Amino acid sequence: MCGIAGMASTLAPDTNLVRRMCDVITHRGPDGVGYHDDDHAALGMRRLAIIDVATGDQPVYNEDSAITAVFNGEIYNYAELRRELTAKGHRFRGEGDSETLVHLYEEHGTDMLDRLRGMFAFAIWDRTRERLILARDRVGKKPLYWRADHSSIWFASELKSLAQDPGMRREIDPVALHHYLTYQYVPAPWSIYEGVRKLPPAHVLIWEHGRATIRRYWKLDRAEQRFTDEREAEERLRELLLEATRVRMVSERPLGAFLSGGIDSSAVVAAMAMQSPEKVKTFCIGFEDRRYDERHKARLVAERYGTDHHELAVSADLLDVLPRLAWHFDEPFADSSAIPSFYVAQLSRSHVTVALTGDGGDECFGGYQRYALMNQAGRIPALPRPLATASARFGNLITERSHSKSPARQVGRLMRFVAEPPSRRYATLMSCFKPEQKAAIYTDAFREQMADMDSLLLLETLFRESSAATDLGRVLDVDTMSYLPGDLLVKVDITTMANSLEARSPFLDHHLLEWAAGLPAAMNVRGRRTKLLLKRAMAPWLPQELLNCPKQGFGVPLAAWLRGELRELSHDVLTDETARSKGLFRRAAVLDLLRRHAEGADHSDRLWALLQFELWHRAHAVPGAPALTGAACPQTRG
Incomplete structure (x- = not known):
């Protein structure tokens, strides 16, 4: 795990800039630093040593040093890949996972990405071809920003690294801001700065001689598979989760888990406890406001599995943590659960260097109430246009004038919801500022500038292009490609890396994701009940009281x-x-x-x-x- 930065150019690279780019992300890798420089490329990295602590420094090279790589993440199947590559004559200098990248590239080119199991963002420099390869893992666990001009390309794990270049203009991208106000994060491929982009998840960028091309290398197939026996499905889910957890428990540094009290993190802790020869270290934070405190549920799991459990009641001064978060989040980010995420990462880092999380369980198995709403709404016929317009108008009016959680507000939201087609319904559900609310708050000049830019189309397009046969399958697809990598995984990456802590997510193992994508909708959501298969599969592992609790989320007051x-x-x-x-x-x-x-x-x-x-x-x-x-x-x- 580390932070990476660098540049390639048809001219001579700026090696001093790359060193500054790495210096500013020392929090991502406090254990070491490494650089590669040649006539057309400069690569750098900051290392958080987890695997092959003694010999796993980067950059890594192939046998003749013509191919170089810097890498952020973990390759969980590296041992298997090393055996295959060694059998083909490749020679390794260390014992870790990073070196597999350069040798896989020698064998397979960019098709190497199909062979990787893990979370990663990496850069490979092919000196002979003067080619730079940038790639990001399938679901977007690890971030990667880039910018380019006619002669050079720059890349980094964090936007603040790119901003070390005095030649980069720090101009706000108005389209990115417009999208941010809708979704509370800046969606890929935009960044908040004009001219800087995020490489989207499951994409690879190839830069040669001043020209960049980007392609997608992986996408979930949402076509439903036939499952005749639900008990077999439950057993298979447990097997996949155990395996995904097992490969993520490989570490030479202390390892533990976030335990929020929800089903997903509890399932991961259970899977760890069944496979660990030692007590699992677990970490939980809560608030004095009981509506936002799940520590009592986390204790049920901690007691059942005899974990080494640690808790913290958050009472720190918000005026202290907010500027810290603003600095670490290089873009505006409005998911308020970043605050408890930061504190649980801080608590964990005082005991361990690696923490497993339950991220992805909701997107795999239909855990949010909005999924049940969309599933039920699929039976609502489209309203005639005049009626739909009137319903939306009155719904907006009622919602704006109603107090929080009042019956009138719920009626207003329902009127607005039924007025729209399914794709628009979901995009609206996921929005913070609605289009008319943005128009009302914008200055005249900014409103005119954004007049033809509809942020809701981003999610509408994903919904329409999904291969799923049901509305539920489509919204799971949408969230896996938008909310998960744009919000949840950004939050976890930034808050853990701010504390020099590595986070690993078994539910985001692509083998588990691909299997879950084929589940029939009715196995996950029926009526208002959500995450049905996962709850049944976890019944032998978790307390019944926890399985019956409504989803609470990682919220703040x-x-x-x-x-x-x-x-x-x-x-x-x-x-x-x-x-x-x-x-x-x-x-x-x-x-x-x-x-x-x-x-x-x-x-x-x-x-x-x-x-x-x-x-x-x-x-x-x-x-x-x-x-x-x-x-x-x-x-x-x-």
Whole structure:
């Protein structure tokens, strides 16, 4: 595990720049640093040593050093690959997984990606062909940013590395911001800066002689398979999870697991405990507000498996953690569960270097209530256009004027929901700012600039292009390609790497994902019941009390914070001269949102999205701008 950075050029590369790019991400790899320089490429990495601690330094080379690689992640089938490659005459210098990349490339070119089982972002430099290969794992566990001009290409694990180049313009991409306000994250391939892109998951980029081409190398097949025996499916699920967990327990450094109290992390802990000769170390955080605290459920699993359990009640000052998060998240990011994620990573790192997580269980097995809603809504016929327009208009009006969780608000959301076709319904469900809400808050100039840009089309297109036969299958597909890599995995990568901790996710093993993709919809969701197969499969492993609990999520009391300890901060940051000077949002509209939230209507998600954009902007785009009184972004940390 590490952070990588580098460049290739038809001219001489800037080796000093690459060193600065690596220095700023020391938190991703505090255990070592390595560089490769030649006439047309400079590659660098920061290492967090997990496997082959003694001899696993990077960059790695083939036998004649014509092929070089830097790598972030883990290749779980590296031992098998090493045996195959050794049998074909390849010679290895170390004992780890990184070297498999250069030799696989020699054998298979970019088709090597089909052979890899793991999480990764890597760069391979082929000096003979003057070719740079950039690749990212199937679901997007590991990040990779890049930018290019007519002669050069730059890449890095984090955007702040690319920003070390004084030649990179730090101009906000208005389309990326527009999409961010809809989804609370900047979706790939955009980044928040113009001219910088994310390599999407399951894609490979080939750069040769100043030209870059990108292709997708993997996609889930959502065609339903025939399962005649549900008990066989339950048994197969347990086998796949045990195997996916086993290969992720290989480590020369201390290893543990996040244990939130939900089914997914509990299942992973159970699978670890069954295969570990030692007590599994587990980590859980909670809040004093019982609505957001699942520590009691985590204890049930910890006690059942006799884990070495550690808990933390979060009571730290938000004015301390928010600027730290703004610095580590190189783009605006408005998933408030990043706060507990940061704290559980911080707690874990004081005991272990590797932590397994339950990420991906919901997307594999239909765990969110929105899946049940979409499954049921598939039986609702499309409304005639005039009726649909009226229903949407009145639904918006009722929702805007209703208090949080009031019956009227639920009616308004339902009216808006049924007014739209299935693809639009789901995109709307997943949106923070609706199109009309963005139009209302934008300045005239920004509204005109974005007039023809419909962010909801991003998810609508994924929904329509899915190979699934049902609406449930389509939304699982959409989430696997958007919400999972754009939100959940970004959150986990950034918060764990900020604490120099490696996270591994058994549910995201591509063998398990491919098997789960073929499950009939009714095996996962029926009526309002979700994750049915996983719950049945885990019945022998987990306490019944936990299996029967409704899904709680990794939430925070955001609405209360914005009416309480963050009220003054949000008002100041969202309305001061620094905010107004960008010319993006109308001050009167922002003040109205603040006022209505303070009076009881729930606008917490939208206010949080605006606040996180402002904090990001002050931490990165305008160094020296005021962010939080008495709290500085930890820019010396990297």
